[in-house]
Every structure is written in C-alpha cells, then in structure tokens.
Amino acid sequence: MHTLRTAARWLAVCGALGVVLASAAPPAQVHAWSVHHAAMHPTAHRDIAAHADVPRYTSRGSVDVATRTVTMEQHLEWVNSTGVTVTLLPFRLFANLPDFAGQTTIVRARIDGVPVGYRYNPTRSIVEVMLPYPLSQASRVMVSLDYHTTIPAGLGQTKYGAFNDDGTTLSFASAYPLLAMSIGGVWQTADPDTKGDLVNSPIGLYDVTVTIPSTHQLVSTGSVIAVQQTPTTQTVRVVSGLQRDFTFVLTTLPATSATVDGTRVTVYAPTSEENQAATQTLTAATQALRLFNARFGQYPYRELDVVAVDAASFYGVEYPGLILMQDRTVASGKRLESTVVHEVAHQWFYNLVGNDVQSDAWVDESLATYAQVIYRRAYGGEDAAQSELAELQRQYDRLIERELDAPVQQHMRTYTLYTFNVLAYAKGALFYEALRNDIGPDAFDRMLLEYVSSYRYAHADSTSMRDVATTICAFTVDALFATWIHPSLQRRLP
Ligand SMILES: [Zn+2]
Known part of the structure; x- marks a missing residue:
C-alpha cells in the first residue's frame, strides 16, 4: 500500500443496501489443479502441483450493477493444516468493517453438502461456520457458503476506495468470505487495524465464474479462460495462480497493454491526447516488472492489471495481480511513477512472499x-x-x-x-x-x-x-x- 500522509476522515455510518439474489447455482465441482496453469507463467507451472493442498475456492454467481451487489455460491476445499483439531471455521467478511461501508450476508452454509449453523461476531466482520464433527489435522472438508456482498457508491473520498462504485468502476476488493489465518493453531479473528493493509491469508487457488453486464469489463486477479455472451450479459470464468486473495473490478475505462517477459500488463485509466496518464502508468509498470523479474526472480503469473479508481485513503494499493491506483495520482502524474513501482514490487513482497501485514x-x-x-x-x-x-x-x-x-x-x-x-x-x-x-x-x-x-x-x-x-x-x-x-x-x- 502507498498511503496518504494524512488520515482519511471516515464516515461513522454504513449503509445496508438492497440485494438481488441469483437463482440457484449448479452443485460444486472441484476443479482440476491443472486449469490454473492458464494464470501462471510457464516457468511456474510446476509450482501448482507442488502446492496441491492449498485452499481452493470455487465460486459461481453474478453481479447486479444497479444494486452494486455480487451474489455467489462459494465452495472452499480445505485441508486442515493448523496442527490442531478444529470444531469451527471462521471466515473474514471485510465488507462489514466500518471502513468498507458495505455488507456481506451469508445465506446458507454447508459442510460436505450438509446444511450447518453459523454465527457472526458482534461486528459481523467474522462468520463462524460450525463443523458437524471435529476435523483433525490433515483432514479434508468442503465448506460451501452462499452469500451476497454490496459495495457502497460514491464513497471513494470518505471510505475505502478499493471497495466502492465510483461511477466508472465497481471495485470488489476482498469481497468474499475468506478463511481466517490460523497461527500456531489459533484462529486470528481480531478486527484489523485499518492504518495499513488488512488481508492476511495463505496462498490459495481461485476459480470464479461470474455473470456481468456486457457494458463492463471484468478485471481481476488471475486470467480469463472462458467467456459466454448473450446480447446483454457475459459469463466470465477466471482462474488464479497461487495467490493470497482474489479481487475483481467491473470497469468501463479504456485499456492499454504491453507484454514483458511473457506477462501481459494492462492499464485501465482515462486517457486522451492531452493526458498521457495511461501510457505513463503502463511505462512505469512494465519497466518495474522487467527490472524486478531480474532482481527478485520471475513474476510467476501471466497477467498484471492496473486500474484507476476514485480514492482518498491511498495513492495505490496492491492486490494479487491487480493494482488499484488513485485516479488523481494517475491524472496528475505526481508521485505516479514511484507509486506504480512500489505497488508492482508488492507483487513479490506481500503476494509471492507473504508476511503478517498487521504484526509485521x-x-x-x-x-x-x-x-x-x-x-x-x-x-x-x-x-x-x-x-x-x-x-x-x-x-x-x-x-x-x-x-x-x-x-x-x-x-x-x-x-x-x-x-x-x-x-x-x-x-x-x-x-x-x-x-x-x-x-x-x-x-x-x-x-x-x-x-x-x-x-x-x-x-x-x-x-x-x-x-x-x-x-x-x-x-x-x-x-x-x-x-x-x-x-x-x-x-x-x-
Ligand atoms: Zn506499500
């Protein structure tokens, strides 16, 4: 993250907004790990087989742009690697934090297809899913959660701009139930301090199929492997590589791209003959990627995207394979190059090499x-x-x-x-x-x-x-x- 030097003034009240539920999705199909090769750089394909037991999220659903709501059926295939027997699984619901001003609601929870109970913590930033039986170390389980998440509109200047509809781009940062970290057999469920980055998670694999309006472009962690179109909608399937989180945006911004060492870099930003913002952003990102491939080791993914959004609380913020830039920084060019370089470096230092972003x-x-x-x-x-x-x-x-x-x-x-x-x-x-x-x-x-x-x-x-x-x-x-x-x-x- 590249934070502003002054604290943003957060509003105290969040809005609970309307939701539209999609029709029932087909049953879970655990995907083959080899499908994720599409998101990985060829030099990193073997890494997936070597990490076969990482958490695997498979989701299917839709986005209603009018209500700014994503509705999903999410299946997490998880192997207990906590070192202890567990009786519940806590999931983070970042949208329900006051700084996000959104709302994630769980509609149904199942373990291995059987309905189970769940309960929220007082701030609703955690939902605990009750296991019907104690799950020992190395045991495998399928956790299915139906949920919907609504983002706020026009709050980029007062709330967290990575989770907002700014009129051009709908940003859904970490907008799904994400299994909390376990450290030393203890679930880490305290609400994060929002001065810096929030998401602590192990490496995982994501396979997401989402139906969106044809008017918008889906930009996300990972790579698109299939698109089905109707006159008004498109259903897009995206797979990630080995990455720590999944973030997506829907945008109407124009794109400009270049390829570096086998990775496609795409910038989504307003541009015109007078304003070369997108080109300058792309130049900084491609130069940084080329240099860091040599200095830190090859970037292991096929894609890196950069999207300009309305935000007050950051100049730039990193997600796996996706960087959100403050649109003012992009338009003015001030701090632009250093911010882009900083966020590209985070693809190695945070995503590829993780660390506890709260304690370290x-x-x-x-x-x-x-x-x-x-x-x-x-x-x-x-x-x-x-x-x-x-x-x-x-x-x-x-x-x-x-x-x-x-x-x-x-x-x-x-x-x-x-x-x-x-x-x-x-x-x-x-x-x-x-x-x-x-x-x-x-x-x-x-x-x-x-x-x-x-x-x-x-x-x-x-x-x-x-x-x-x-x-x-x-x-x-x-x-x-x-x-x-x-x-x-x-x-x-x-
Ligand atoms: Zn940073």
Missing part, C-alpha cells in the same frame, strides 16, 4: 519502498537513487526532530498513522540502503534473490531477512537489524 507490516512495506530506490538506480543512475534516498531521509529526519524515532518493527496497533508511514516505509527503506552499504551490492542482490526463493508462496517474518543475510555474508548483520529494525533481532552469541 514493515516486512513488505520497507522492501516495496526500497524497490523505488532500486528502480531509480537502474533507470536513472546513482544520482536518481540518491535523490530518492534524500527524500526518504528528509521524512525520517523530520520524525527524529519531533522525537518520535522508534524501532521500525511494531504491531500496526502501536504506530500512529504518521509513525507508520515514516518508520515502516522511509526508515525501513533507509535501513536497506545501510545494509547494502554494509554487505556490498553483489551480496545484497544475492540476498534479495535468495529471500524470494526461500520464502516463495510462504510467510516471512521479521527475522527472515536477517537469517538470509547472515547466510549470504557469512558474518553477522544482527547489530544492523537490531539498531534499525528492533533490538530483539540481536542474537546472543553461543
């Missing part, structure tokens, strides 16, 4: 911010890199003057919005420059490649990069991590 937000934000320096150094030379670093240093110096310096690593709850933006982004990126100066550019580049290779499709934490750096350098970098990131990263010598 610095892990991906520092790297995505430092990726801006890597980009400047590659395309503009050392002066451009130093200019980017000077701006980050200026932000950090101002924080020091205000006597707010603190460890980079904190839980999202303990930052203020201001300290989060400076510590996790600017100070974290300056730390990576200090580390590069300490271990040398060649070792630093090897470290980044090794980090992505080691934690690909998995979760990294605050100790992960320290451990990779130590392996690469064969000498301790603990002191540097302890000074900049958190004192606990200094290990005692045996």
